[in-house]
Amino acid sequence: MKDISTINSRIYIDNSATTRVSDGAVKAMLPYFTEEFGNPSAIYSYGQDAKIAIDKARHTIAKAIGAMPTEIFFTSGGTESDNWAIHSVAEQKSKAGKHIISTAIEHNAVLKTLKKLEWLGFNVTLLTPDSKGQISPKDLEAAIRPDTILVSIMFANNVMGTILDIQTLAQIAHKHGVLFHTDAVQAAGHIPINVRKLDVDLLSLSGHKFHGPKGVGAIFAKIPRLPLPLITGGGQERGGRSGTENVPGIVGMAHALQECIESQKENSVYLRSLRDRLIEEFLKLEGAYLTGDPIARLPGHASFVFEGIKHSALLINKLNEVGICASSGSACSATSQEASHVLMAMGYSQEMALNSFRVSFSRYNTMQELPFIIEKTKLYIQELRNLKKLQVLY
Ligand SMILES: Cc1ncc(COP(=O)(O)O)c(C=O)c1O
Structure with a gap:
């Protein structure tokens, strides 16, 4: 080392x-500030080259977490990914119910988003962990109600490092037909993640937590769930997330994640x-x-x-x-x-x-x-x- x-x-x-x-991520990003600066929406070669780079990064991120490329959407980081995942389900499912379950140990990107939804008429149950920071599957099952639409539980905690048993917790949510989101911002790159094995519906990650650049992240949304847009405009990211893509950031994040997975x-x-x-x-x-x-x-x-x-x-x-x-x-x-x-x-x-x-x-x-x-x-x-x-x- x-x-x-x-x-x-x-x-x-x-x-x-x-x-x-990482040095590798910086090197991978550099051309996209200078020679390859095109807008990925443009049809001339500068634009298309940038678009190819984004597609390649999408494949890399997807492979790193066992997803399909069409299930990956780029964002401005973990905070946006968490906001997007939660708001998207809340808006799509509000007719079916307005109850969301999460935990008292989430990052504020989740907790404050849930607070905002409470003002909008949603009910939130926050589960409390045991002394090790684990959430009991029994407590989760007991909290699920007929109007529960989403469970959001973090993969690894930023304050005390506990890795939660997401696979078991997601299984319980699904047993009751409830969608499951996990904030994997602290986990991605550091411990193995396979979204199929975990069977999560939505997962957030952030580039700067695994030697990628700041201000870029991603969300996994299991097909056929196309998340409802949080940011509307020009229709980038298949209409999911508008705004000209952060091409160097996306390339750097994918490179950094690949490096982490390899070692x-x-x-x-x-x-x-x-x-x-x-x-x-x-x-x-x-x-x-x-x-x-x-x-x-x-x-x-x-x-x-x-x-x-x-x-x-x-x-x-x-x-x-x-x-x-x-x-x-x-x-x-x-x-x-x-x-x-x-x-x-x-x-x-x-x-x-x-x-x-x-x-x-x-x-x-x-x-x-x-x-x-x-x-x-x-x-x-x-x-x-x-x-x-x-x-x-x-
Ligand atoms: C668990 C967790 N979720 C979300 C975030 C927010 O990520 P970002 O800084 O990319 O917005 C953080 C950042 O500390 C985090 O630790």
Whole structure:
């Protein structure tokens, strides 16, 4: 593994937030900014060459997730894919019913979309996970009503890395004739996905989570379900998603996904070794807890709560000062942080949910980075705890 995560002596360990675009993806994209800049809707060769590139990318993405090319639609990213999937079913099926089931641990791209649908008269049931972040198939079955039209459950959680049993959950939805959407933004490229095996109807993914560019994503919609458009206009993407296509982005995303699939097994072993070493070290600290599922979790994802620090933004800021870029996984800025809604849904107190701390590795991280990350994190946790004790005294 090359040591290129340490750019300008920074150590980047927030790959669930976004990833470095791979060299291969950048190279694949470049011609579509310059020589091959045509509008894919145009009939002359510049346009047709761009259209061919999009078709090729569509085939690549389809193959990577076991779909047919006609089942793939390009979007501006995971947020749009989630919005589109949910709105499309809600609009198409509203005569059959207005009840949607999801979970309390979804990304806001799903939760806020469901909130909006509630204002429009839909009913939403949010299932709560167990202590590992898993959704019980029994709870799902019990929540299904005659007017349920959609179940939307994420494949892997961004805050605590748990991989959910989508195949079982989709089976239950289908047993009751209900459509199933999964937000696979954190899963795609990192763990195997086969939409036929999972038997999902709709699946969202996002390029920048697997070493592709930002601002581009895709949605899988199982044939014969052509999703109702969310964005209307010139009729691109077979009328599904209007707007001139982001050709370089689409090409780069497909290339990056292909690269991930080709080296998935090897990367997975490597990322697990980084993750498990870090977990082992952090758990030696008193008052440190791993969040999420210890077994069914994303290969490069380690997430914790630490007792006795006011909130993890303080720790993240301190680490940033020595060039380590980590995060909480929940809405967080340099100066403030919200308690993670995911951890609160799992039963953590607000105080603990403010302490969520996430390390997410990519193939660009190295074993050599680990001792520095471990040493500094432990040191700052101790410092923050001492500070808290002093504040209690005075
Ligand atoms: C689970 C999940 N869904 C959706 C999104 C949104 O994706 P994008 O940033 O491509 O809009 C994210 C991004 O963090 C995510 O982690």
